[in-house]
Amino acid sequence: MIKGCIKRLLLCLSLVFLSFSFLKAQGPIPMNKKEFKFYFTQGNIMLLENFYDTALATFAYIYRMDTMNANVNYKIGYILLQLPGNKSQAQRFLQKAVEKISPKYIEDEPGEKRAPRIALYYLGKALHINADYLRAIDYFDRYKTAMGKKLTKEQLDD
Numbered sequence: 001m002i003k004g005c006i007k008r009l010l011l012c013l014s015l016v017f018l019s020f021s022f023l024k025a026q027g028p029i030p031m032n033k034k035e036f037k038f039y040f041t042q043g044n045i046m047l048l049e050n051f052y053d054t055a056l057a058t059f060a061y062i063y064r065m066d067t068m069n070a071n072v073n074y075k076i077g078y079i080l081l082q083l084p085g086n087k088s089q090a091q092r093f094l095q096k097a098v099e100k101i102s103p104k105y106i107e108d109e110p111g112e113k114r115a116p117r118i119a120l121y122y123l124g125k126a127l128h129i130n131a132d133y134l135r136a137i138d139y140f141d142r143y144k145t146a147m148g149k150k151l152t153k154e155q156l157d158d
Helices: 002-024 033-048 052-063 070-082 087-100 118-129 133-150 153-157
Strands: none
Touching: 033 052, 033 070, 052 070, 070 087, 070 118, 087 118, 118 133
16 A cells, blocks of 8 residues: 555656656647647646646646647646645746736636636735735736626635
8 A cells, every 4th residue: 555655656746747847848849739628628627636736747738839828827827836846936827827818718618728817816826925025916906906896705805
């Protein structure tokens, strides 16, 4: 049983390491829309199951196909905020994501290239983690404005 746990831990660590090598790799990779859809769907499944390390590896792989896809940047930034020790890296991805936000964002659609408005909130969190407090407050305010009356009191207190 302990050997099985160690093997799983080593596999997870390998996937996280692999994902960072994909994020730093140069140049796009060739991938058709069918492959993109497959990997995007798999990444979303891993994200829903809270398997952040494997979701990161999957989204990092498709990131190389389209580095300007705001949705992929949002998902990578969000995942990095969930992983211990990686939170400070989320800012650069979320910064790209908020350049193309949409109130009509479609969560699980592989063809969606825009990011949801909540990316503003997560960028604020990333900036706060990186001790850029004034910009963090600015992005929290932008999020509140973007959401308008749709925010509940609990969301506003976050």
